[in-house]
Amino acid sequence: MKKIVTILGARPQFVKGAVLSRVIQKHKEVEEIIVHTGQHFDANMSAVFFDEMQIPKPKYNLNINGLSHGAMTGQMLEKIEDILLAEKPDAVIVYGDTNSTLAGALAAKKLQVKVVHIEAGLRSFNIQMPEEVNRILTDRIANLLSCPTDIAVSNLKNEGFNGFDILVEKHGDIMKDAVEFYSKVSEEKSTIISDLNLVKNEFVLATIHRQENTDDQEKLTNVFSALEEINKTKQVILPLHPRTKKMLEKYCLQPNITFIDPVGYFSMLELLKNCSMVITDSGGLQKEAFFNKKFCVIAREETEWKELEKNGYATISGTNTETLVNDFNQFLTLNKSFEEELYGNNVGEKIYQSIKKLIQ
Missing domain, CATH: 3.40.50.2000 (Glycogen Phosphorylase B;)
Structure with a gap:
């Protein structure tokens, strides 16, 4: 059975990750190992949180938080590398733009493990934001970029990603599945x-x-x-x-x-x-x-x-x-219908099918 390691570090990432975890469990074709870096300590993320949200409990909890950006990312990189050497996954999945995202992608890339970046292509165009740095670097070293919107795909095209050996796909926003x-x-x-x-x-x-x-x-x-x-x-x-x-x-x-x-x-x-x-x-x-x-x-x-x-x-x-x-x-005083489809449907399933092709 193929194996993937999912790197999560903040509560919103767990909520998004839960969508894909449910799809993975439904198909029973891929084993998923969840790593919690501990980046955002959240008192609401107790055992009850995982039970009520129907989220698989992490196999690894690194408990790395409260440090500078450099120290945090460095410690995560070191510990995630150890986990990847032990687990030998076919791919690593990262979400968004946190230090956990970048550390997971770097650890995987240096071990020649395929990287999937979910919420790829987003740009604020404010390079002073640590999140902007994380998302740009993660996009560049990933193998599969799961984009939530046409604008995200366009951002990558404008940065020359058409010339890179990286698969860019628009799946929609996985958070829509979670909210529903x-x-x-x-x-x-x-x-x-x-x-x-x-x-x-x-x-x-x-x-x-x-x-x-x-x-x-x-x-x-x-x-x-x-x-x-x-x-x-x-x-x-x-x-x-x-x-x-x-x-x-x-x-x-x-x-x-x-x-x-x-x-x-x-x-x-x-x-x-x-x-x-x-x-x-x-x-x-x-x-x-x-x-x-x-x-x-x-x-x-x-x-x-x-x-x-x-x-x-x-x-x-x-x-x-x-x-x-x-x-x-x-x-x-404004009235709008909110009926426009900006973020797609059935996003988790679409992402899963692309990941399956990547690791075949």
Whole structure:
């Protein structure tokens, strides 16, 4: 039986990985070994998380976190290499743009093991972002690039990938499969809407956690000033990331909005389903807003998911207070069907079939 090793390091990667794991288990043709690097320590990722999410438990947990980019990537590279030498897989699968992604791809490539990069071709065109560096390097050394969108394929073409011995395929966004699967059970698993006494479409869901925003006092002040202003129109609910909490305290900011503790995936889905709009600096949440038919105000200067902005489902507002508030108000009066197929269907199965061909 053929064998693949999947490298995961953050909660969103486990949610995406679960989609492919279910397809692999259904076909019973390939053995999958899961490695958790431990990159993002997440209190919500307990044994209960794996059971409730129906995610296979990792065979290896490297517990590497809280280090500089170089130290983290280096330690992961070393330990993943040991695992690959022991397991002798036919391919290694990596997701997205974390240090775990790059370390897994590098370890595999140096051992001449085939690399599959899921969510390939995404570009913010901001080379100052560590994630941008990780995704560019991973794309260049992979054997199979699974692209979520036409824009991602076009990005690779513009970078000359047509001339490389790398298979570039558009499969769609695997997160769409995940949202569709888990949306069927999230209401049973989470009581967050009733616990917080929230009314459907009467609150805004916000998340602010990116280092470029949290570590810049002016940006953080501007964003939360906007959220305070928006809170006068609709209640703003913000699950508070530890880094954001630390920096709000450092800058003595006490915004008048509703902060809640970080939430699990089912509760986040319920908040998305029931909110009126999303304001975020997260990448993944922009798409999940679309999958739940919500407009998204992006508190960043760029986005990897340009089709959302191009089709009028999201807007890049940056961190200017007035712009954020104005964009929120414009979306309040806008009606769209959200019926456009931007991210494909049955994505996990399509990716699996391409991987099977690669390792035959």
